[in-house]
Amino acid sequence: DTAVSQTPKYLVTQMGNDKSIKCEQNLGHDTMYWYKQDSKKFLKIMFSYNNKELIINETVPNRFSPKSPDKAHLNLHINSLELGDSAVYFCASSQIPPPSSYNEQFFGPGTRLTVL
Amino acid sequence: AQKITQTQPGMFVQEKEAVTLDCTYDTSDPSYGLFWYKQPSSGEMIFLIYQGSYDQQNATEGRYSLNFQKARKSANLVISASQLGDSAMYFCVLSQGGSEKLVFGKGTKLTVNP
Numbered sequence: 001d002t003a004v005s006q007t008p009k010y011l012v013t014q015m016g017n018d019k020s021i022k023c024e025q026n027l028g029h030d031t032m033y034w035y036k037q038d039s040k041k042f043l044k045i046m047f048s049y050n051n052k053e054l055i056i057n058e059t060v061p062n063r064f065s066p067k068s069p070d071k072a073h074l075n076l077h078i079n080s081l082e083l084g085d086s087a088v089y090f091c092a093s094s095q096i097p098p099p100s101s102y103n104e105q106f107f108g109p110g111t112r113l114t115v116l
Numbered sequence: 117a118q119k120i121t122q123t124q125p126g127m128f129v130q131e132k133e134a135v136t137l138d139c140t141y142d143t144s145d146p147s148y149g150l151f152w153y154k155q156p157s158s159g160e161m162i163f164l165i166y167q168g169s170y171d172q173q174n175a176t177e178g179r180y181s182l183n184f185q186k187a188r189k190s191a192n193l194v195i196s197a198s199q200l201g202d203s204a205m206y207f208c209v210l211s212q213g214g215s216e217k218l219v220f221g222k223g224t225k226l227t228v229n230p
Binding site for chain 1: 207222223225
């Protein structure tokens, strides 16, 4: 009964390859996110989708493309991988009743991407 | 712009003692929330506690309490009776009312010594 799941957990690939990370949540939440955690443990939001619509798109190279086929899924596709893309990528979901600030986000286990 | 500052990159505490992890924030929005998340070495992100800007009382959840000082814009996490399993990274996080975006601090690595 995993709430937010990601696959794969580990991904090792060569520079220049294209790869995807999948995320699914069974919480019935409307909003999903992708975060990148760098080697210094700093977490930064990349994208957010609400009911399949892109609502947050931080300054991220356009080699990164999120896709949300339905509100329970948010996948991350990365083209032409670079060494600097090596990081842990977290998917998260939340249900925010506006205008509340109670935006508790439920995180997936993370995907550790290593680009060689 | 919203900002979270955690000035302690690392903290050490003896088992069974209390420890305070510092967090200051900056926002111009009157409606906001502050979260603390824990990230153990296994990597998952675990929600610990939440404080809303309009909450009159400081939040508490078991051994965790949030020392919320609105005028100082600080939201320190207090862990009482530390346990070895509390060793982890701790992130202070800011949310704005009605916004999906969370702003994370850089984290504090807590080590609990036996």
